[in-house]
Amino acid sequence: MSRRVRRSPVYAATAAVLGGALLLGAAGTRGSGQWDLEVTGAAVKGRKGDTVTADLALDFHGADVQAQLDAENSVPFARVEVRLPDGVTVLSSPENCGRIDGKKEAPFLCEYGLYTNGFDVPMLRDGFHMAYPFTLRIDDTSKLTGGRIRVDAPPERLRDDANPRNSTAPITFEAAGAAAGSGPTPWAVAAGGGALGLTALLAFVLARRRTPSPNS
Incomplete structure (x- = not known):
């Protein structure tokens, strides 16, 4: 999921020193103001065989937060986990999302796509928005027990979140009746x-x- 760039050993050493200093400086200001990571779920309605879209999203509000915690872009501040019910097939998923461990039935883990550019520190800033549209086919309405989207990060990293309640949201499915031609x-x-x-x-x-x- 993360993006890596091959660089010379000298550049890597310099980046480790200067980038580390910048990251520590940014981390030191993280608690200076309130912030909020908010996820948006979806209410999907359709019949068996229908193709539907679950328009999920992540929004950031408040004081800046360091988006990546190391110079190699391998430790994001947070990710988004998406769990879908068994009764649907995923026809397409967002570019920044992938199955955990590549397993077919596993939840999706989504990143927000903010990476270090040179020695800059990528930040989550007020008003940041990331859409996660999933295109789904409804296969079995009896298994549409719902799903969820949530902010995925260690609890200690989210302790300053101003509103933890909006860090999880449901993904609900409502069967619209028998599919055309089935009755x-x-x-x-x-x-x-x-x-x-x-x-x-x-x-x-x-x-x-x-x-x-x-x-x-």
């Missing part, structure tokens, strides 16, 4: 009702013909 058409229902009515009428006529007349 009887209106014409078939009407024809079936007409057949039942005709059968009942014939049964009544036959019963009348078999009932003896009182005068016979």
Whole structure:
């Protein structure tokens, strides 16, 4: 998920010293103001076989926070975890998202794409927004038990979050009914009702013909 650039040993050593100093300086100012990492879930509605989109997102509010914790872009301040129910197939996922350990049934782990440029320290700043749209196919409505999106980071790293409650959000699914073509058409229902009515009428006529007349 992280991006690495091959550099000379001299450059790497210089970056380690200067970049480390910058990172420590930024880390020292992290507690100087309040900040908030907020995730947005989705309410998806569809029928079996439908293709739908879950528009998930991450937003950052408040004082700046260091986005990457080392000069090699290998330790992000936080990631986003996305769990989807068993009843859907993921047709496409965002560029910054991948399955944990590459396993098919594993949750997705998403990054926000802020990396070090030279000796600069990438920061999460007020108003930062990252969209995570997932394109899904509904396969089994009986398994649409819901999912979730949450901020993924060690608890000690999130202790200054001003509103931890919005660090997790649900991903809900509502079945819109039977898929088109899976049930009887209106014409078939009407024809079936007409057949039942005709059968009942014939049964009544036959019963009348078999009932003896009182005068016979």
